Amino acid sequence: MILRLLLQENRITTAEYKSLSKQPIKLADMGRLRGDKHPAYMDKVRRELADSVPDMQTLDAGVRVFVAMDPLAQRRAESALTSQLSTLEKQRKLKDLQGAMLVTDIRSGELRVIVGDRDVDFEGFNRALDAKRQVGSEIKPAVYLTALEDPASYTLATPLDDKPIQLRSTHGNLWSPKNADKQYRGQVPLYEALVHSLNVPTVGLGMQVGLDNVADMLFRLGVDEPVEAYPAMTLGAVNFSPLMVNQMFQTIANEGLHIPLHALLAVTDNDNRLIWQRDLPAVQRIDAKAAYLMNYALHKVTTEGTARQLGSAFPDVHLAGKTGTTDDYRDSWFSGFDRTSVATVWVGRDDNQSTGLTGASGAMQLYASYLHQQHPKSLLRSMPQGVTITAFDQHGDMLAVNCQANLRLPAIIDEQRQLQNCQPVKPATEKKSWWEKLFGGR
Numbered sequence: 001m002i003l004r005l006l007l008q009e010n011r012i013t014t015a016e017y018k019s020l021s022k023q024p025i026k027l028a029d030m031g032r033l034r035g036d037k038h039p040a041y042m043d044k045v046r047r048e049l050a051d052s053v054p055d056m057q058t059l060d061a062g063v064r065v066f067v068a069m070d071p072l073a074q075r076r077a078e079s080a081l082t083s084q085l086s087t088l089e090k091q092r093k094l095k096d097l098q099g100a101m102l103v104t105d106i107r108s109g110e111l112r113v114i115v116g117d118r119d120v121d122f123e124g125f126n127r128a129l130d131a132k133r134q135v136g137s138e139i140k141p142a143v144y145l146t147a148l149e150d151p152a153s154y155t156l157a158t159p160l161d162d163k164p165i166q167l168r169s170t171h172g173n174l175w176s177p178k179n180a181d182k183q184y185r186g187q188v189p190l191y192e193a194l195v196h197s198l199n200v201p202t203v204g205l206g207m208q209v210g211l212d213n214v215a216d217m218l219f220r221l222g223v224d225e226p227v228e229a230y231p232a233m234t235l236g237a238v239n240f241s242p243l244m245v246n247q248m249f250q251t252i253a254n255e256g257l258h259i260p261l262h263a264l265l266a267v268t269d270n271d272n273r274l275i276w277q278r279d280l281p282a283v284q285r286i287d288a289k290a291a292y293l294m295n296y297a298l299h300k301v302t303t304e305g306t307a308r309q310l311g312s313a314f315p316d317v318h319l320a321g322k323t324g325t326t327d328d329y330r331d332s333w334f335s336g337f338d339r340t341s342v343a344t345v346w347v348g349r350d351d352n353q354s355t356g357l358t359g360a361s362g363a364m365q366l367y368a369s370y371l372h373q374q375h376p377k378s379l380l381r382s383m384p385q386g387v388t389i390t391a392f393d394q395h396g397d398m399l400a401v402n403c404q405a406n407l408r409l410p411a412i413i414d415e416q417r418q419l420q421n422c423q424p425v426k427p428a429t430e431k432k433s434w435w436e437k438l439f440g441g442r
Contacts, residue, residue, distance in 0.1 A: 062270025
Protein backbone atom coordinates (compact mmCIF):
# COMPACT_ATOMS: atom_id res chain seq x y z
CA MET A 1 0.00 0.00 0.00
CA ILE A 2 2.78 2.42 0.93
CA LEU A 3 4.67 1.70 -2.28
CA ARG A 4 1.50 2.23 -4.29
CA LEU A 5 0.96 5.61 -2.63
CA LEU A 6 4.56 6.57 -3.38
CA LEU A 7 4.02 5.62 -7.00
CA GLN A 8 0.81 7.64 -7.21
CA GLU A 9 2.65 10.68 -5.82
CA ASN A 10 5.47 10.21 -8.38
CA ARG A 11 7.97 9.67 -5.59
CA ILE A 12 9.13 6.37 -7.15
CA THR A 13 9.06 5.05 -10.71
CA THR A 14 7.01 2.12 -11.99
CA ALA A 15 10.18 0.06 -12.27
CA GLU A 16 11.12 0.85 -8.65
CA TYR A 17 7.59 -0.05 -7.53
CA LYS A 18 7.74 -3.45 -9.22
CA SER A 19 11.20 -4.19 -7.87
CA LEU A 20 10.49 -3.11 -4.29
CA SER A 21 7.13 -4.90 -4.21
CA LYS A 22 8.91 -8.23 -4.70
CA GLN A 23 11.24 -7.73 -1.75
CA PRO A 24 10.37 -9.21 1.66
CA ILE A 25 9.18 -6.88 4.42
CA LYS A 26 11.84 -6.37 7.09
CA LEU A 27 10.32 -5.83 10.50
CA ALA A 28 11.93 -3.37 12.90
CA ASP A 29 13.30 -4.70 16.14
CA MET A 30 10.69 -3.88 18.79
CA GLY A 31 13.28 -3.61 21.51
CA ARG A 32 15.05 -0.85 19.58
CA LEU A 33 11.79 1.03 18.98
CA ARG A 34 10.83 0.85 22.63
CA GLY A 35 14.24 2.22 23.54
CA ASP A 36 13.37 5.61 22.06
CA LYS A 37 12.42 7.79 25.04
CA HIS A 38 11.49 11.15 23.46
CA PRO A 39 11.20 12.67 26.97
CA ALA A 40 10.25 16.17 25.80
CA TYR A 41 7.28 14.84 23.88
CA MET A 42 6.16 12.52 26.68
CA ASP A 43 6.41 15.44 29.10
CA LYS A 44 3.75 17.23 27.07
CA VAL A 45 1.60 14.07 26.98
CA ARG A 46 1.78 13.70 30.77
CA ARG A 47 0.73 17.33 31.27
CA GLU A 48 -2.26 16.93 28.97
CA LEU A 49 -3.24 13.68 30.66
CA ALA A 50 -3.20 15.41 34.04
CA ASP A 51 -5.54 18.10 32.68
CA SER A 52 -7.81 15.85 30.63
CA VAL A 53 -7.98 12.64 32.71
CA PRO A 54 -7.19 13.76 36.25
CA ASP A 55 -8.19 10.39 37.78
CA MET A 56 -5.80 8.47 35.51
CA GLN A 57 -4.06 6.79 38.44
CA THR A 58 -7.32 5.21 39.63
CA LEU A 59 -8.02 3.45 36.34
CA ASP A 60 -7.36 -0.26 35.90
CA ALA A 61 -4.19 -1.48 34.25
CA GLY A 62 -4.15 -1.73 30.49
CA VAL A 63 -5.13 1.83 29.71
CA ARG A 64 -4.11 2.86 26.20
CA VAL A 65 -3.00 6.40 25.40
CA PHE A 66 -3.04 7.61 21.79
CA VAL A 67 -0.76 10.49 20.84
CA ALA A 68 -0.05 12.54 17.71
CA MET A 69 3.71 11.95 17.52
CA ASP A 70 5.27 11.10 14.17
CA PRO A 71 8.16 8.84 15.35
CA LEU A 72 10.11 9.19 12.12
CA ALA A 73 9.82 12.99 12.09
CA GLN A 74 10.68 13.06 15.81
CA ARG A 75 13.91 11.14 15.26
CA ARG A 76 14.80 13.31 12.28
CA ALA A 77 14.27 16.49 14.29
CA GLU A 78 16.37 15.14 17.15
CA SER A 79 19.14 14.29 14.70
CA ALA A 80 18.95 17.70 13.01
CA LEU A 81 19.08 19.58 16.32
CA THR A 82 21.98 17.67 17.88
CA SER A 83 24.12 17.54 14.73
CA GLN A 84 23.57 21.16 13.70
CA LEU A 85 24.28 22.55 17.17
CA SER A 86 27.61 20.69 17.14
CA THR A 87 28.32 22.01 13.64
CA LEU A 88 27.54 25.59 14.66
CA GLU A 89 29.81 25.31 17.70
CA LYS A 90 32.69 24.07 15.55
CA GLN A 91 32.20 26.59 12.75
CA ARG A 92 31.84 29.62 15.03
CA LYS A 93 33.98 28.53 17.97
CA LEU A 94 31.02 28.52 20.34
CA LYS A 95 30.14 26.36 23.29
CA ASP A 96 27.15 25.41 25.43
CA LEU A 97 24.58 25.98 22.70
CA GLN A 98 21.12 24.68 23.44
CA GLY A 99 18.03 24.34 21.33
CA ALA A 100 14.38 23.37 21.09
CA MET A 101 12.14 22.40 18.20
CA LEU A 102 8.47 21.70 17.61
CA VAL A 103 6.65 20.54 14.48
CA THR A 104 2.88 20.77 14.19
CA ASP A 105 0.33 19.61 11.67
CA ILE A 106 -1.12 22.86 10.32
CA ARG A 107 -4.72 21.73 9.82
CA SER A 108 -5.23 19.67 12.98
CA GLY A 109 -2.94 21.43 15.47
CA GLU A 110 -1.49 18.04 16.41
CA LEU A 111 2.08 18.12 17.71
CA ARG A 112 4.19 15.76 15.63
CA VAL A 113 7.60 16.62 17.14
CA ILE A 114 8.89 18.08 20.40
CA VAL A 115 12.61 18.32 21.19
CA GLY A 116 13.54 20.14 24.38
CA ASP A 117 17.30 19.57 24.77
CA ARG A 118 20.30 18.79 22.59
CA ASP A 119 20.66 15.66 24.72
CA VAL A 120 17.45 14.18 23.34
CA ASP A 121 17.24 11.54 26.11
CA PHE A 122 17.53 14.10 28.92
CA GLU A 123 14.41 14.17 31.10
CA GLY A 124 15.01 17.50 32.79
CA PHE A 125 14.19 21.08 31.77
CA ASN A 126 11.98 21.08 28.66
CA ARG A 127 12.94 24.18 26.70
CA ALA A 128 10.29 23.59 24.04
CA LEU A 129 7.54 24.10 26.63
CA ASP A 130 9.11 26.05 29.48
CA ALA A 131 11.94 28.27 28.20
CA LYS A 132 10.54 31.79 27.99
CA ARG A 133 12.86 33.82 25.79
CA GLN A 134 12.62 37.12 23.93
CA VAL A 135 11.30 36.35 20.45
CA GLY A 136 12.71 39.22 18.39
CA SER A 137 11.32 39.52 14.87
CA GLU A 138 9.19 36.41 15.24
CA ILE A 139 6.56 38.80 16.59
CA LYS A 140 6.49 41.06 13.52
CA PRO A 141 3.78 39.13 11.61
CA ALA A 142 1.36 40.09 14.40
CA VAL A 143 2.09 43.79 13.79
CA TYR A 144 1.59 43.50 10.03
CA LEU A 145 -1.52 41.32 10.36
CA THR A 146 -3.09 43.99 12.56
CA ALA A 147 -2.64 46.45 9.71
CA LEU A 148 -3.73 44.07 6.93
CA GLU A 149 -7.03 43.39 8.70
CA ASP A 150 -7.82 47.04 7.92
CA PRO A 151 -7.72 46.91 4.10
CA ALA A 152 -9.21 50.39 3.76
CA SER A 153 -6.02 51.77 5.35
CA TYR A 154 -3.29 49.24 4.56
CA THR A 155 -2.22 46.95 1.73
CA LEU A 156 1.01 45.07 1.07
CA ALA A 157 2.06 48.07 -1.02
CA THR A 158 1.34 50.80 1.55
CA PRO A 159 4.46 53.01 1.95
CA LEU A 160 5.95 52.96 5.46
CA ASP A 161 8.45 55.50 6.72
CA ASP A 162 11.95 54.23 7.28
CA LYS A 163 13.44 57.31 8.93
CA PRO A 164 15.02 57.97 12.34
CA ILE A 165 12.43 58.15 15.12
CA GLN A 166 12.47 58.65 18.88
CA LEU A 167 9.90 57.27 21.27
CA ARG A 168 9.50 57.70 25.01
CA SER A 169 9.30 54.52 27.05
CA THR A 170 6.92 53.93 29.95
CA HIS A 171 9.78 54.93 32.26
CA GLY A 172 10.32 58.22 30.44
CA ASN A 173 13.49 57.18 28.63
CA LEU A 174 13.99 57.99 24.95
CA TRP A 175 14.26 55.02 22.62
CA SER A 176 15.54 55.19 19.04
CA PRO A 177 15.02 51.89 17.23
CA LYS A 178 17.42 51.08 14.40
CA ASN A 179 17.42 48.62 11.53
CA ALA A 180 19.85 45.72 11.73
CA ASP A 181 22.03 47.22 8.98
CA LYS A 182 21.89 50.70 10.59
CA GLN A 183 20.58 52.10 7.29
CA TYR A 184 17.42 54.09 6.50
CA ARG A 185 15.58 53.85 3.19
CA GLY A 186 13.18 56.79 3.43
CA GLN A 187 10.07 54.80 2.50
CA VAL A 188 9.44 51.12 1.76
CA PRO A 189 6.32 49.16 0.77
CA LEU A 190 4.75 47.39 3.72
CA TYR A 191 5.53 43.90 2.45
CA GLU A 192 9.21 44.75 1.92
CA ALA A 193 9.50 45.99 5.50
CA LEU A 194 8.34 42.58 6.70
CA VAL A 195 10.26 40.55 4.12
CA HIS A 196 13.54 42.27 5.06
CA SER A 197 12.58 42.46 8.76
CA LEU A 198 13.14 46.22 9.03
CA ASN A 199 12.77 47.46 12.60
CA VAL A 200 12.03 51.16 12.13
CA PRO A 201 9.02 50.75 9.79
CA THR A 202 7.69 47.98 12.03
CA VAL A 203 7.74 50.15 15.14
CA GLY A 204 6.11 53.02 13.26
CA LEU A 205 3.39 50.72 11.93
CA GLY A 206 2.79 49.29 15.41
CA MET A 207 2.28 52.78 16.78
CA GLN A 208 -0.11 53.62 13.92
CA VAL A 209 -2.34 50.58 14.35
CA GLY A 210 -2.21 50.77 18.15
CA LEU A 211 -0.16 48.71 20.57
CA ASP A 212 -3.28 47.40 22.31
CA ASN A 213 -4.53 46.13 18.94
CA VAL A 214 -1.21 44.36 18.37
CA ALA A 215 -1.50 42.76 21.82
CA ASP A 216 -5.03 41.64 20.93
CA MET A 217 -3.71 40.14 17.68
CA LEU A 218 -1.16 38.14 19.67
CA PHE A 219 -3.99 36.81 21.83
CA ARG A 220 -6.01 35.84 18.76
CA LEU A 221 -3.00 34.08 17.27
CA GLY A 222 -2.78 31.95 20.39
CA VAL A 223 -0.62 33.71 23.00
CA ASP A 224 -2.42 32.65 26.16
CA GLU A 225 -0.85 35.05 28.66
CA PRO A 226 -1.03 38.85 29.11
CA VAL A 227 1.30 40.94 26.93
CA GLU A 228 2.28 44.41 28.08
CA ALA A 229 1.70 46.95 25.31
CA TYR A 230 4.79 49.16 24.91
CA PRO A 231 6.73 50.19 21.78
CA ALA A 232 9.59 47.67 22.08
CA MET A 233 6.98 44.89 22.08
CA THR A 234 6.68 45.37 18.30
CA LEU A 235 10.28 44.17 17.92
CA GLY A 236 9.80 41.13 20.14
CA ALA A 237 10.85 42.42 23.55
CA VAL A 238 8.51 39.88 25.12
CA ASN A 239 9.21 36.40 26.47
CA PHE A 240 7.42 33.45 24.82
CA SER A 241 8.12 29.73 24.82
CA PRO A 242 8.81 27.91 21.52
CA LEU A 243 5.41 26.22 21.97
CA MET A 244 3.70 29.61 22.12
CA VAL A 245 5.54 30.87 19.04
CA ASN A 246 4.60 27.71 17.17
CA GLN A 247 0.96 28.29 18.10
CA MET A 248 1.11 31.78 16.56
CA PHE A 249 2.45 30.48 13.27
CA GLN A 250 0.03 27.55 13.20
CA THR A 251 -2.85 30.05 13.18
CA ILE A 252 -1.21 32.09 10.41
CA ALA A 253 -0.36 29.03 8.29
CA ASN A 254 -3.89 27.66 8.81
CA GLU A 255 -5.39 30.71 7.09
CA GLY A 256 -6.45 32.31 10.36
CA LEU A 257 -8.05 29.17 11.82
CA HIS A 258 -6.88 28.63 15.39
CA ILE A 259 -6.64 25.19 17.01
CA PRO A 260 -4.88 24.75 20.37
CA LEU A 261 -1.73 22.68 19.87
CA HIS A 262 -1.98 19.24 21.44
CA ALA A 263 -0.21 15.89 21.69
CA LEU A 264 -2.87 13.73 23.35
CA LEU A 265 -5.61 12.34 21.10
CA ALA A 266 -7.55 9.71 23.06
CA VAL A 267 -7.52 7.35 26.04
CA THR A 268 -9.18 3.90 26.15
CA ASP A 269 -9.43 1.24 28.83
CA ASN A 270 -8.23 -2.34 28.63
CA ASP A 271 -11.39 -3.34 26.73
CA ASN A 272 -10.91 -0.56 24.16
CA ARG A 273 -13.78 1.46 25.61
CA LEU A 274 -13.26 5.17 25.07
CA ILE A 275 -12.46 7.04 28.29
CA TRP A 276 -11.61 10.40 26.76
CA GLN A 277 -11.17 11.86 23.26
CA ARG A 278 -9.86 15.19 22.02
CA ASP A 279 -12.43 17.41 20.33
CA LEU A 280 -11.09 20.78 19.28
CA PRO A 281 -13.04 22.60 16.57
CA ALA A 282 -11.11 25.19 14.58
CA VAL A 283 -12.07 28.81 15.25
CA GLN A 284 -11.60 31.58 12.65
CA ARG A 285 -9.68 34.11 14.75
CA ILE A 286 -7.95 36.02 11.94
CA ASP A 287 -9.59 37.32 8.79
CA ALA A 288 -8.84 34.70 6.11
CA LYS A 289 -8.06 37.36 3.50
CA ALA A 290 -5.50 39.08 5.73
CA ALA A 291 -4.00 35.68 6.61
CA TYR A 292 -3.61 34.96 2.89
CA LEU A 293 -1.68 38.19 2.39
CA MET A 294 0.54 37.28 5.35
CA ASN A 295 1.21 33.83 3.87
CA TYR A 296 2.25 35.56 0.65
CA ALA A 297 4.64 37.89 2.50
CA LEU A 298 6.13 35.05 4.55
CA HIS A 299 6.78 33.12 1.36
CA LYS A 300 8.64 36.18 0.04
CA VAL A 301 10.81 36.07 3.18
CA THR A 302 12.20 32.75 1.90
CA THR A 303 12.81 33.93 -1.67
CA GLU A 304 14.12 37.48 -1.31
CA GLY A 305 14.22 38.31 2.39
CA THR A 306 16.06 37.28 5.54
CA ALA A 307 15.44 33.56 4.89
CA ARG A 308 16.33 33.57 1.19
CA GLN A 309 19.09 31.05 1.87
CA LEU A 310 16.32 28.56 2.69
CA GLY A 311 14.61 29.22 -0.63
CA SER A 312 17.92 28.68 -2.43
CA ALA A 313 18.40 25.36 -0.63
CA PHE A 314 14.96 24.18 -1.80
CA PRO A 315 14.52 25.84 -5.20
CA ASP A 316 11.73 23.51 -6.29
CA VAL A 317 9.67 23.84 -3.09
CA HIS A 318 7.66 26.92 -2.11
CA LEU A 319 8.09 27.56 1.61
CA ALA A 320 7.26 30.34 4.06
CA GLY A 321 8.85 31.48 7.29
CA LYS A 322 10.20 34.19 9.57
CA THR A 323 13.56 34.69 11.21
CA GLY A 324 14.00 36.13 14.68
CA THR A 325 17.09 37.59 16.37
CA THR A 326 17.22 39.31 19.76
CA ASP A 327 19.51 41.98 21.22
CA ASP A 328 23.19 41.06 21.34
CA TYR A 329 22.38 37.86 19.42
CA ARG A 330 21.24 36.06 22.54
CA ASP A 331 18.40 34.20 20.85
CA SER A 332 18.14 32.76 17.35
CA TRP A 333 14.63 31.84 16.14
CA PHE A 334 13.01 30.49 13.03
CA SER A 335 9.44 29.47 12.27
CA GLY A 336 8.75 27.97 8.86
CA PHE A 337 6.09 25.97 7.09
CA ASP A 338 5.36 24.04 3.95
CA ARG A 339 1.95 22.80 2.82
CA THR A 340 1.31 20.53 5.81
CA SER A 341 3.58 21.31 8.77
CA VAL A 342 4.80 24.32 10.70
CA ALA A 343 8.03 24.14 12.70
CA THR A 344 9.56 26.46 15.30
CA VAL A 345 13.22 26.32 16.29
CA TRP A 346 15.02 28.21 19.05
CA VAL A 347 18.81 28.28 19.56
CA GLY A 348 20.58 30.02 22.41
CA ARG A 349 22.41 29.56 25.70
CA ASP A 350 20.87 28.85 29.07
CA ASP A 351 23.01 31.59 30.68
CA ASN A 352 21.51 34.12 28.20
CA GLN A 353 24.94 35.05 26.83
CA SER A 354 25.43 36.10 23.23
CA THR A 355 25.77 33.39 20.58
CA GLY A 356 26.55 35.69 17.65
CA LEU A 357 23.85 33.86 15.69
CA THR A 358 21.01 35.46 13.78
CA GLY A 359 17.78 33.66 13.08
CA ALA A 360 19.09 32.79 9.61
CA SER A 361 22.57 31.63 10.66
CA GLY A 362 21.35 29.63 13.66
CA ALA A 363 17.82 28.31 14.03
CA MET A 364 17.08 28.31 10.31
CA GLN A 365 20.02 25.97 9.72
CA LEU A 366 18.41 23.40 12.02
CA TYR A 367 15.12 23.73 10.15
CA ALA A 368 16.87 23.29 6.80
CA SER A 369 18.64 20.17 8.07
CA TYR A 370 15.30 18.76 9.19
CA LEU A 371 13.66 19.57 5.84
CA HIS A 372 16.42 17.82 3.91
CA GLN A 373 15.32 14.62 5.66
CA GLN A 374 11.57 15.26 5.44
CA HIS A 375 10.94 16.03 1.74
CA PRO A 376 8.71 19.10 2.21
CA LYS A 377 5.63 19.79 0.08
CA SER A 378 5.14 23.10 -1.73
CA LEU A 379 2.72 25.64 -0.32
CA LEU A 380 -0.68 25.60 -1.96
CA ARG A 381 -3.35 28.04 -0.80
CA SER A 382 -6.62 28.99 -2.46
CA MET A 383 -7.10 32.71 -2.93
CA PRO A 384 -10.08 33.77 -0.78
CA GLN A 385 -13.07 35.53 -2.26
CA GLY A 386 -12.35 39.25 -2.28
CA VAL A 387 -8.59 38.93 -2.90
CA THR A 388 -7.01 39.43 -6.31
CA ILE A 389 -3.64 40.29 -7.83
CA THR A 390 -3.65 44.09 -8.03
CA ALA A 391 -1.50 46.80 -9.62
CA PHE A 392 -0.02 49.54 -7.42
CA ASP A 393 1.85 52.74 -8.21
CA GLN A 394 4.90 54.02 -6.32
CA HIS A 395 2.64 55.70 -3.75
CA GLY A 396 0.88 52.45 -2.86
CA ASP A 397 -2.34 53.45 -4.64
CA MET A 398 -4.32 50.76 -6.46
CA LEU A 399 -4.42 51.22 -10.21
CA ALA A 400 -6.87 50.20 -12.88
CA VAL A 401 -6.11 46.87 -14.51
CA ASN A 402 -4.67 48.39 -17.68
CA CYS A 403 -2.21 50.70 -15.91
CA GLN A 404 1.54 50.40 -15.93
CA ALA A 405 2.50 49.43 -12.39
CA ASN A 406 5.50 49.43 -10.09
CA LEU A 407 4.11 46.48 -8.11
CA ARG A 408 1.63 43.69 -8.59
CA LEU A 409 0.60 42.13 -5.32
CA PRO A 410 -2.40 40.27 -3.89
CA ALA A 411 -4.81 42.68 -2.25
CA ILE A 412 -8.18 42.72 -0.54
CA ILE A 413 -10.49 44.49 -2.97
CA ASP A 414 -13.32 46.65 -1.64
CA GLU A 415 -15.83 47.28 -4.42
CA GLN A 416 -16.38 50.78 -3.05
CA ARG A 417 -12.68 51.64 -3.21
CA GLN A 418 -11.76 54.06 -5.97
CA LEU A 419 -8.96 52.92 -8.28
CA GLN A 420 -6.56 55.54 -9.57
CA ASN A 421 -7.05 56.47 -13.22
CA CYS A 422 -4.23 56.32 -15.74
CA GLN A 423 -3.70 56.62 -19.44
CA PRO A 424 -4.83 53.38 -21.11
CA VAL A 425 -1.89 51.25 -22.16
CA LYS A 426 -1.75 48.08 -24.14
CA PRO A 427 -1.43 45.22 -21.62
CA ALA A 428 1.90 43.48 -21.85
CA THR A 429 1.90 39.81 -22.71
CA GLU A 430 3.53 38.08 -19.78
CA LYS A 431 3.43 34.74 -18.12
CA LYS A 432 1.68 34.46 -14.80
CA SER A 433 3.90 34.00 -11.78
CA TRP A 434 3.81 30.65 -9.97
CA TRP A 435 1.91 32.39 -7.15
CA GLU A 436 -0.83 33.53 -9.55
CA LYS A 437 -1.04 30.05 -11.06
CA LEU A 438 -1.10 28.07 -7.81
CA PHE A 439 -2.82 30.57 -5.55
CA GLY A 440 -5.64 31.55 -7.85
CA GLY A 441 -4.37 34.88 -9.16
CA ARG A 442 -6.38 36.44 -11.93
